[in-house]
Amino acid sequence: MSSAQQDATRRFGLSFRQKILLLPGLAAVALLLTLVLTVSLGSTNEKRLLKIRDGYYPSVQVSRSLQEDLSKLQRQLLDAASARDSDQLELADSLRQSIRTSLERAKANPVARVAALDSIARAFDRYYILARRTTYAMIRGEMGEQLSQAQGQMYEQFTAIGASLDAGTKHDVAEIDAAFDAAVAQQKRTRDTVMLIAIGAILALGALAWYAVTSLTRPMAQAVHVADRLAEGDVSVAIEATSNDEIGRLMRSLGRMVGYLREMAGTAGAIARGDVSATVAPRSTHDAFGTAFAHMVDSLREMVRISERVAQGDLDVRVDVRGTDDAIGRALSGMTEYLREMAAVATQIGEGNVSVKVTPRSRADAFGRSFVAMSQRLIEVTTSLRASAQAISAAASQVAGSAQLLSGGTRDESAAIQTTIAHLERVNTLVSRNARHGEEMKRIAEVGSRSIAESSDAMRETTAMMRDILERIAIMDEIANETNVLSLNALIEAARAGDHGRGFSVVATEVRELAMRSQQAAEGIRALASKSQRVTTKSESLVVGLLESNRKTTDIVQQVSSASIDQAEGIATVNEAMRQVDGVTERNATAAEDLAATAQEMAAQAEALQDLVQFFRVGDDAGHHGDFALTGTDN
Amino acid sequence: MRKIITFAICLAALVGAAPAGAQQYRVIVNAANTTTTLSKEDLARVYLKKMSTWKNGGSVTVVDQAPKSPVRAAFSMAVLGRDVPTMKNYWQQSLFSGRGVPPLEQPTEAQVVAFVAANPGAIGYVSSEAQLPEGVKTVTVTQ
Numbered sequence: 001m002s003s004a005q006q007d008a009t010r011r012f013g014l015s016f017r018q019k020i021l022l023l024p025g026l027a028a029v030a031l032l033l034t035l036v037l038t039v040s041l042g043s044t045n046e047k048r049l050l051k052i053r054d055g056y057y058p059s060v061q062v063s064r065s066l067q068e069d070l071s072k073l074q075r076q077l078l079d080a081a082s083a084r085d086s087d088q089l090e091l092a093d094s095l096r097q098s099i100r101t102s103l104e105r106a107k108a109n110p111v112a113r114v115a116a117l118d119s120i121a122r123a124f125d126r127y128y129i130l131a132r133r134t135t136y137a138m139i140r141g142e143m144g145e146q147l148s149q150a151q152g153q154m155y156e157q158f159t160a161i162g163a164s165l166d167a168g169t170k171h172d173v174a175e176i177d178a179a180f181d182a183a184v185a186q187q188k189r190t191r192d193t194v195m196l197i198a199i200g201a202i203l204a205l206g207a208l209a210w211y212a213v214t215s216l217t218r219p220m221a222q223a224v225h226v227a228d229r230l231a232e233g234d235v236s237v238a239i240e241a242t243s244n245d246e247i248g249r250l251m252r253s254l255g256r257m258v259g260y261l262r263e264m265a266g267t268a269g270a271i272a273r274g275d276v277s278a279t280v281a282p283r284s285t286h287d288a289f290g291t292a293f294a295h296m297v298d299s300l301r302e303m304v305r306i307s308e309r310v311a312q313g314d315l316d317v318r319v320d321v322r323g324t325d326d327a328i329g330r331a332l333s334g335m336t337e338y339l340r341e342m343a344a345v346a347t348q349i350g351e352g353n354v355s356v357k358v359t360p361r362s363r364a365d366a367f368g369r370s371f372v373a374m375s376q377r378l379i380e381v382t383t384s385l386r387a388s389a390q391a392i393s394a395a396a397s398q399v400a401g402s403a404q405l406l407s408g409g410t411r412d413e414s415a416a417i418q419t420t421i422a423h424l425e426r427v428n429t430l431v432s433r434n435a436r437h438g439e440e441m442k443r444i445a446e447v448g449s450r451s452i453a454e455s456s457d458a459m460r461e462t463t464a465m466m467r468d469i470l471e472r473i474a475i476m477d478e479i480a481n482e483t484n485v486l487s488l489n490a491l492i493e494a495a496r497a498g499d500h501g502r503g504f505s506v507v508a509t510e511v512r513e514l515a516m517r518s519q520q521a522a523e524g525i526r527a528l529a530s531k532s533q534r535v536t537t538k539s540e541s542l543v544v545g546l547l548e549s550n551r552k553t554t555d556i557v558q559q560v561s562s563a564s565i566d567q568a569e570g571i572a573t574v575n576e577a578m579r580q581v582d583g584v585t586e587r588n589a590t591a592a593e594d595l596a597a598t599a600q601e602m603a604a605q606a607e608a609l610q611d612l613v614q615f616f617r618v619g620d621d622a623g624h625h626g627d628f629a630l631t632g633t634d635n
Numbered sequence: 636m637r638k639i640i641t642f643a644i645c646l647a648a649l650v651g652a653a654p655a656g657a658q659q660y661r662v663i664v665n666a667a668n669t670t671t672t673l674s675k676e677d678l679a680r681v682y683l684k685k686m687s688t689w690k691n692g693g694s695v696t697v698v699d700q701a702p703k704s705p706v707r708a709a710f711s712m713a714v715l716g717r718d719v720p721t722m723k724n725y726w727q728q729s730l731f732s733g734r735g736v737p738p739l740e741q742p743t744e745a746q747v748v749a750f751v752a753a754n755p756g757a758i759g760y761v762s763s764e765a766q767l768p769e770g771v772k773t774v775t776v777t778q
Contacts, residue, residue: 143702
């Protein structure tokens with residue numbers, strides 16, 4: 001079916017019943033039409049034929065009989081003339097009478113042309129009178145122009161009557177022929193029309209039947225196809241409704257059904273994917289599928305809600321088990337109940353009752369088994385924890401004692417260091433004084449140098465002597481230096497020796513005193529030498545040498561001075577170090593005190609730990625004893 | 636049957652011999668008529684009213700002698716080949732069956748002549764010894 005036909009079908013919108021009823025309806029119309037046509041045309045023909053039978057045919061018969069009567073009359077007249085018997089003319093008269101009667105009778109015919117008949121009757125009368133007279137004249141043997149004229153008239157009149165009768169007959173025959181022709185034509189027309197109607201009706205009926213059958217079978221085939229596809233579960237089948245008839249409605253219903261099933265399948269698919277947000281609106285109050293789906297979705301949503309609440313840890317959620325068949329409800333209920341029990345177990349454990357008895361519901365009950373393991377482990381841990389806490393407590397007490405001892409020792413050490421520092425400060429004072437002395441000596445040496453310069457001549461003279469003196473001074477210096485160094489070393493050693501070197505430090509100081517004295521002696525000698533130099537001022541070389549040596553002396557003094565400064569610095573450093581040691585020792589002491597405090601704290605903590613561990617009750621403990629026999633809840 | 640045929644042959648021989656001797660009639664027409672000769676066949680056709688117009692135009696009016704006249708008998712036998720009663724029957728039947736009108740019969744030869752003289756299209760016959768006035772003329776009858 002083309003689209004123009006589909007449009008036409010849609011526009012007509014015939015229902016299939018109408019299509020089916022159209023067939024007999026059309027047939028009935030055709031039959032009725034044929035009947036009406038046949039009857040009406042038949043009655044026309046009947047009228048025609050009746051007119052022939054009752055009109056023209058008798059008219060022709062009358063004409064014939066009239067002609068025959070006329071011939072008889074003529075023969076009678078001829079016989080009379082031939083026989084020259086005037087009596088026979090009376091027979092002719094009787095014949096004439098019968099002809100007149102026939103003519104009168106003919107006028108009664110429905111198709112009779114009365115005027116013509118009257119004219120014929122008048123002509124016949126005229127003719128008969130003439131013919132009778134002429135015949136009579138002929139019988140009498142008359143001749144001549146008069147007779148001949150009469151005969152001529154007679155001939156003409158007779159011919160005229162015959163012609164009139166012939167014309168009438170011909171007219172009647174023509175009418176009969178025309179009527180027959182009309183009847184035949186009518187018959188033919190009727191036949192043709194009936195045939196045309198029949199053919200048209202057959203064609204129309206055929207087309208209509210084909211159309212009806214096609215419009216039934218085609219959508220039926222489609223419907224069967226759709227139904228097959230639906231039976232195979234294929235809800236993606238496309239349905240096109242092309243007509244407005246019952247099949248079209250069926251197709252549309254199928255389409256709606258497919259749409260419904262598709263929606264349901266989509267919802268079911270969404271549910272299967274876990275999406276319960278789909279809303280199902282039942283199509284009607286009778287929509288068992290939709291209602292069941294809606295209930296299912298509601299139920300699932302409720303389950304999801306419960307599961308979500310359970311997932312959020314809310315175990316107070318209430319699960320309504322709808323019946324003995326509500327497996328999901330029972331499962332959820334069992335789950336929440338199980339979780340509640342587990343939570344109770346956990347609460348018991350949380351309350352310290354680690355020896356709570358948990359019996360796993362099944363071999364796969366990981367939670368239950370974990371609880372059992374946890375409980376056992378907690379009992380073990382608690383037991384060992386108690387032992388450990390006691391041990392820690394004891395150890396902490398010991399550590400506290402040790403720390404106090406340490407604190408005391410450190411305090412003693414600190415005192416010793418303080419003493420050392422005091423000693424070192426004294427040494428430092430001495431060394432500082434030494435350095436001052438060096439400085440002073442240096443100034444003095446410079447004064448000496450000036451003196452030497454003033455007494456260069458004398459110095460020069462006493463070069464040799466001076467050289468000696470200077471050598472000795474050098475030796476003395478050397479000794480003094482060495483002594484000084486030794487004294488320093490001794491001081492250092494004394495400092496190092498601490499308490500024990502205190503005595504030695506005194507000795508070293510004394511040695512240093514000696515060294516100083518030696519230097520003073522050397523100074524004295526140098527004064528002597530300067531005296532000598534005044535002797536040797538004249539000798540510049542000597543003075544120069546003296547200056548030189550004096551310079552050297554100065555340098556040495558300076559060196560001694562700087563060494564003393566160094567010494568002082570070294571002592572300061574030592575002092576500082578000692579202070580640091582003292583600080584460290586102080587800190588040590590503080591730390592030891594802290595340690596002692598910490599140890600005491602630890603002991604207290606260990607006590608507290610022991611108390612805490614006491615919180616966990618193991619089986620042997622007196623007090624609350626939970627027993628959770630988590631057996632299966634199979635009903 | 637054979638006898639009839641034999642009689643007919645004899646009769647024919649007799650009849651055929653007669654005109655050879657002397658013609659017992661003369662055919663007359665109006666003087667105005669241009670016709671001069673007529674074949675016997677044409678003459679018979681005229682008297683049987685089968686030829687009703689002249690060749691030069693004009694209608695033919697046939698005139699017979701009285702039934703009992705010998706000329707008519709001779710003429711009837713010679714031209715029409717039938718005797719008078721037969722011809723009378725013929726014409727009566729013709730008249731009463733509407734086939735035709737018998738020729739005009741004049742009672743006397745004089746009346747025949749007078750009629751021919753008076754009617755331009757008339758044709759008649761007279762005895763061979765009849766006196767012919769002005770107004771009529773004889774037509775030669777050829778075989």
